[in-house]
Amino acid sequence: MVRVRFAPSPTGFLHIGSLRTALYNSLFAKGHSGVCVLRIEDTDRTRFVPGAMEEQIESLRWAGIEFDEGPHVGGQYGPYIQSERFDIYAQYGMQLVENGTAYHAFDTAEELDNMRQRQQAAGIAPKYDRSSMRNQYTLGEHETQRLLGEQAEHVIRLKVPLHSDIRFHDAVRGEVIVNGREIDDQILLKSDGFPTYHLANVVDDHLMEISHVIRAEEWLPSTPKHILLYEAFGWELPVFAHVPLLLNADRSKMSKRHGDVMVKDFIARGYFPDALVNYVALCGWNAGTEQEVFSRHELETAFSLERVSKAGAIFDYKKLDWMNNEYLKATSLDELAGVLIPMLAEHKYEFTTAEFVKNVIRLLRDRVTFLSEIVEFGDYFFSDSLQPLDAETESQLITNTQLKQALQVFRDGFSETVLASHEAFTAHTQASAQASGLKMGAFLKPLRQIITHRNVGAELFDTMHLLGMNRCIARINAFLS
Numbered sequence: 001m002v003r004v005r006f007a008p009s010p011t012g013f014l015h016i017g018s019l020r021t022a023l024y025n026s027l028f029a030k031g032h033s034g035v036c037v038l039r040i041e042d043t044d045r046t047r048f049v050p051g052a053m054e055e056q057i058e059s060l061r062w063a064g065i066e067f068d069e070g071p072h073v074g075g076q077y078g079p080y081i082q083s084e085r086f087d088i089y090a091q092y093g094m095q096l097v098e099n100g101t102a103y104h105a106f107d108t109a110e111e112l113d114n115m116r117q118r119q120q121a122a123g124i125a126p127k128y129d130r131s132s133m134r135n136q137y138t139l140g141e142h143e144t145q146r147l148l149g150e151q152a153e154h155v156i157r158l159k160v161p162l163h164s165d166i167r168f169h170d171a172v173r174g175e176v177i178v179n180g181r182e183i184d185d186q187i188l189l190k191s192d193g194f195p196t197y198h199l200a201n202v203v204d205d206h207l208m209e210i211s212h213v214i215r216a217e218e219w220l221p222s223t224p225k226h227i228l229l230y231e232a233f234g235w236e237l238p239v240f241a242h243v244p245l246l247l248n249a250d251r252s253k254m255s256k257r258h259g260d261v262m263v264k265d266f267i268a269r270g271y272f273p274d275a276l277v278n279y280v281a282l283c284g285w286n287a288g289t290e291q292e293v294f295s296r297h298e299l300e301t302a303f304s305l306e307r308v309s310k311a312g313a314i315f316d317y318k319k320l321d322w323m324n325n326e327y328l329k330a331t332s333l334d335e336l337a338g339v340l341i342p343m344l345a346e347h348k349y350e351f352t353t354a355e356f357v358k359n360v361i362r363l364l365r366d367r368v369t370f371l372s373e374i375v376e377f378g379d380y381f382f383s384d385s386l387q388p389l390d391a392e393t394e395s396q397l398i399t400n401t402q403l404k405q406a407l408q409v410f411r412d413g414f415s416e417t418v419l420a421s422h423e424a425f426t427a428h429t430q431a432s433a434q435a436s437g438l439k440m441g442a443f444l445k446p447l448r449q450i451i452t453h454r455n456v457g458a459e460l461f462d463t464m465h466l467l468g469m470n471r472c473i474a475r476i477n478a479f480l481s
């Protein structure tokens, strides 16, 4: 049975990289008819941010990432918030002391500091020196018991076996070998009895029967410590899969300085959840085909850990915009109008029918990234008081006598038939331009500016057809007067 988990720490808003980790877990679970668990890792109380868990859950819900178990949905393996499980970790930590794979250490902060300084001065990497510090081994059993009886401040450390390499297979990275000498005697339980991330993480993955640990590459260096913990407990290992980092275009770690990184920012900018999810799925994974636009169901069936890349994945904001536009073009006009109409109402824009709004969307959706841009970009459809033209364009238009002449001809011969077909419209604009010796282009561009007060937009015929004859004539008259 596949059981995976997404285990965020509630230290802030949900990061786009975490969204991808959650997504890969959820796709993997769905693809294997497994279970996806949400577990909140809030053991580090100094970094705890009130409200962060709720925000993260809300962002995940927005993205349509569902969990079968978790603090918000319940389940048989709960509680799913680590701060509600502290006595479980204490009990398991003590189990390791009893079986000899962990020990009590009584060093003060000052003693640890001195040790670090000694090591630095000697040019060796800082590491807990079991033989010279004050712990169960150097003090002996009798002294240890005496200190415990006095309730002397202490931590529980893992007794990392010396000099042996740690090897494991990672589903993404292949064979990983870590020199055992580089691993510190990890603290498992702190002096206040609270667990560290490592202990809580491993105990929970075991108790929650997690089969695959799919998480960000930044946790790869912790994995040997986790493996030692599994061995100390005598537990079976899960499959590990570390997914690559998300990078900026310059291959630095994705950060705020280069653009949005929090899911809430992408929500605020107006991306479709499915477009963001589709794009994020492709950051570090590919189906091995040319396909880029995937439905959620297609992602669930196509996703595999074998096709997750080892190399860091560049997050390309332009590609995301392209993806959003693909979804904008593929979403039904009914659905889009349902979203756009309230936005128009907010701007106090008017329109006759929902059909009209749908037609505006149909005309403009190729040209925008976000549906909301249509409110601004297509304002001339929803209001007759147009944005003022820029001064330069205005003076060019006003001083162009040929243009005025052509416009008069255009207006005087304007009728419903002109707007009835593309051909009739072309013939009429051509005749109007010629009447004053203007080239077609030299007439069409100003005509668009006068009708829409913009330099670009959908085809002019389509635009004017949708506006209707009366509104077009009114705009031409307003200009001429």
Ligand code: GLU
Residues within 6 Å of the ligand: 006, 007, 008, 009, 041, 201, 214, 215, 216, 219
């Ligand atoms: N709590 C860790 C985080 O915030 C999770 C690490 C893991 O998945 O094991 O990313």
